[in-house]
Amino acid sequence: MDHFEKDLVDALKDIVKAGNWQCVGDKSKFKSPCTKLYSDDGEHIVLVHTEDDTFWAMDSSCPHEGGPLEQGDIEDLGNGKLALICPWHYFDFSLETGSSSTGLQNQVYDVRVLDDKVFINTQCMLSLCPIPVTSIITHQDSLPVEINENMLCTWATKILQTPDPQEKVSLTKMVQEKWNSWEITEIGESSPPSQPSRRDNLTVLEPGKIKRGKGGTLASRIALLHSLANIEQWAIDLSWDIIARFSTFTLSTGEPLPRQFFDDFVKVAGDEAKHYQLLEQRIMELGSFFGALPVHNGLWQSATDTSHDLLARLAIVHMVHEARGLDVYPQTLSRFAAHGDSSSVKVLEVIYTDEITHVAAGLRWFTYICSKEGCDSLKTFHDLVKLHFKGFLKPPFNIEGRKTAGMTEEWYVPLVKPSNLQKTS
Numbered sequence: 522m523d524h525f526e527k528d529l530v531d532a533l534k535d536i537v538k539a540g541n542w543q544c545v546g547d548k549s550k551f552k553s554p555c556t557k558l559y560s561d562d563g564e565h566i567v568l569v570h571t572e573d574d575t576f577w578a579m580d581s582s583c584p585h586e587g588g589p590l591e592q593g594d595i596e597d598l599g600n601g602k603l604a605l606i607c608p609w610h611y612f613d614f615s616l617e618t619g620s621s622s623t624g625l626q627n628q629v630y631d632v633r634v635l636d637d638k639v640f641i642n643t644q645c646m647l648s649l650c651p652i653p654v655t656s657i658i659t660h661q662d663s664l665p666v667e668i669n670e671n672m673l674c675t676w677a678t679k680i681l682q683t684p685d686p687q688e689k690v691s692l693t694k695m696v697q698e699k700w701n702s703w704e705i706t707e708i709g710e711s712s713p714p715s716q717p718s719r720r721d722n723l724t725v726l727e728p729g730k731i732k733r734g735k736g737g738t739l740a741s742r743i744a745l746l747h748s749l750a751n752i753e754q755w756a757i758d759l760s761w762d763i764i765a766r767f768s769t770f771t772l773s774t775g776e777p778l779p780r781q782f783f784d785d786f787v788k789v790a791g792d793e794a795k796h797y798q799l800l801e802q803r804i805m806e807l808g809s810f811f812g813a814l815p816v817h818n819g820l821w822q823s824a825t826d827t828s829h830d831l832l833a834r835l836a837i838v839h840m841v842h843e844a845r846g847l848d849v850y851p852q853t854l855s856r857f858a859a860h861g862d863s864s865s866v867k868v869l870e871v872i873y874t875d876e877i878t879h880v881a882a883g884l885r886w887f888t889y890i891c892s893k894e895g896c897d898s899l900k901t902f903h904d905l906v907k908l909h910f911k912g913f914l915k916p917p918f919n920i921e922g923r924k925t926a927g928m929t930e931e932w933y934v935p936l937v938k939p940s941n942l943q944k945t946s
């Protein structure tokens with residue numbers, strides 16, 4: 522029996538044994554490197570066809586912030602092993618194991634080709650057709666605002682409409698000072714834009730078109746700092762958006778949000794502005810500048826999806842995405858440390874400490890509103906995440922960092938796919 526026949530017989534035995542193999546179609550259908558397959562459990566899969574005619578499969582939603590891995594690029598990370606690179610922040614995921622040098626882990630699936638048909642080992646139903654989108658919400662952009670200098674909300678909207686990141690940072694710091702010294706006393710109300718402004722010369726990413734260099738090189742470190750600076754720029758806007766969009770939120774008792782809610786998110790905005798500035802400065806020290814690389818604006822999607830519901834906003838943006846940031850920081854830090862880049866490490870340490878307080882703020886206001894409304898905060902959180910976040914939360918988690926923020930395991934473990942539960946840390 523030659524190798525091929527033996528492989529075939531072994532593969533057939535496996536198929537019979539496991540019984541979870543699904544044929545997704547003829548291999549000639551999958552010419553391009555990545556194809557998205559839609560799963561009935563919402564955790565879609567990307568099928569990868571590499572140049573050596575091998576097939577691989579993993580979850581298509583990036584374990585970092587849900588980036589579309591099917592739009593990613595295949596790269597050899599220098600060790601002969603191929604990885605799929607997420608188009609949003611260039612985290613690498615080994616095609617073979619799903620592990621990433623950032624410490625995250627993506628779920629991979631066995632793939633077999635038999636008789637030119639591609640089989641994937643999963644219990645879920647897969648299909649090449651997308652699930653139809655039923656509702657598209659359009660928003661009317663607000664007109665440029667006239668500044669009422671005494672109102673927090675009009676400043677928030679002005680900052681959202683400021684395209685230049687440095688100006689956004691300066692305005693944020695100024696408003697933070699005025700708010701803290703009671704020079705701004707009213708919260709007021711305004712209608713924030715559906716999407717914040719961005720500089721015209723900032724190239725918005727064509728997914729998968731960036732080459733970021735082999736892991737650990739100067740180019741790849743600059744690319745990572747650049748993507749973090751981009752996240753921080755969006756984070757400044759997310760903080761002002763929650764202030765402006767929900768300024769008139771009232772509890773069912775008729776009470777408005779207390780001033781401390783706004784104190785907290787003004788502080789978050791100030792921190793994010795500081796983070797952007799630290800990263801921008803570090804990128805310049807390394808010989809580049811913010812805007813030198815394309816960026817993506819995927820992070821705003823979760824703001825749009827939750828613009829109608831404060832609890833959903835707190836849950837998705839601050840308790841899922843910001844907590845995800847905590848999960849990846851320790852590994853990101855050690856990546857810079859391994860290359861002796863202590864200046865970048867210092868910047869990341871400052872950011873990490875602050876980010877813990879941001880998750881804590883999200884959690885504090887989420888539980889505050891739930892307790893005022895008499896609803897179970899854990900159950901409400903789980904329901905909202907299932908409704909607004911695509912797919913499951915993925916281990917490993919930074920259990921310590923999350924705990925410091927007050928987010929104990931009962932918040933996130935129930936949102937992990939049952940088959941991944943053994944790997945939560």
Ligand code: FES
Nearest residue numbers: 583585586588607
């Ligand atoms: S690296 Fe994929 S979403 Fe951030």
Ligand SMILES: [Fe+2]
Nearest residue numbers: 753756793796
């Ligand atoms: Fe930040």
Ligand SMILES: [Fe+2]
Nearest residue numbers: 756843876879
């Ligand atoms: Fe943050």
